[in-house]
Amino acid sequence: MATIIAFESVTLDGVMQAPGRPDEDTRGGFEYGGWAAPYQDEVGARFAGEEMSRGGAMLFGRRTYDDLLGFWTTTPEPNPFTDALVNAPKYVVSRDRDIRLGYPNSTLLAGEASETVAQLRRTLDGPLTVLGSGKLVRALFGARLVDELVLQQYPLVLGTGTTLFGLTRVELDLQRTMPTTTGVIIAQYAVR
Template sequence: MATITVFESVTLDGVMQAPARADEDTRGGFPYGGWAAPYQDEVAMRFAGEGMSREGAMLFGRRTYEDVLGAWATAPEPNPFTEVLVNTPKYVVSRRRDTRLAYPNSTLLAGDASDTVAELRRTFDGAITVLGSGELVRALFGAGLVDELVLQQHPLVLGTGTTLFGSSRVELELQRTVPTTTGVVIAQYAVR
């Protein structure tokens, strides 16, 4: 059986919308895209690289899959992430069965996220990492399918934007913290 780890960048008020680029996700008129970029440092990159070096698979919602792979597949070389993102097995959750997946090593999980990911979790042997994919993550927490949560908590309050957690109660046990040089605290939690 697989273990599912959610890896997210959030502000102190829980916003996870559009951390990387201004045009990443402007839904709802969100004006603060790219808010996490000024906080990147060697500590955060090393931590992310540590996670990316683990064998396993990645799980995305369709929108995040298209955005993340689109951005990194066209990023200038060399960078530490493109090869891993392209070569790692990827599972993409979409409600639409006709969704086309543009990148290699990608498998569509069409239908309800709770059902399709529960089946993947039962049949996949290894680690599965979810990047971004807020709507998917909220559904997975609601269905009790997340084993671990890694938050990059940024010292920033935006007051608006899509937040990570919905209405599901989630109890966490702190496993590890890593402070960065820019005030970001990376917190690794087991989900109880």
């Protein structure tokens, strides 16, 4: 059975919307896209590289799949993230059975996330990592399908935006923490 790992970037008030770029996700009039960029450092990059090198498959909501792969596959500079994202098996959850997936090694999981991901989890071995995909992650937590949570918590309060939390009660056991040089706290949790 696969181990589902949610890998998320959040502000101190739990906002996860558009950490990477100003135009990443402006839904709801969100104006603070790219909030994580000033906090990037070598410690965080090395940690992300370690997590990507774990191998295994990746799990995305459709919007995050299109955005993340669209960005990393058009980045002109060589980087380890592009190769890991393109080469890994990718599963994309969507209620729309007719969408076309534009990147190699991608499989559509059409239907309700709690059902399709539960079935996938039973058939795979190894890590199944979710990057971003807030709506999907909230559904997976609600269905008790997440085994591990990796939070990159940024020293920033936005006061607005889509948050990761607002879920049913979730109890976590802290496994490891790591501070970066810019004040980001990386915390790995096992979900009880």
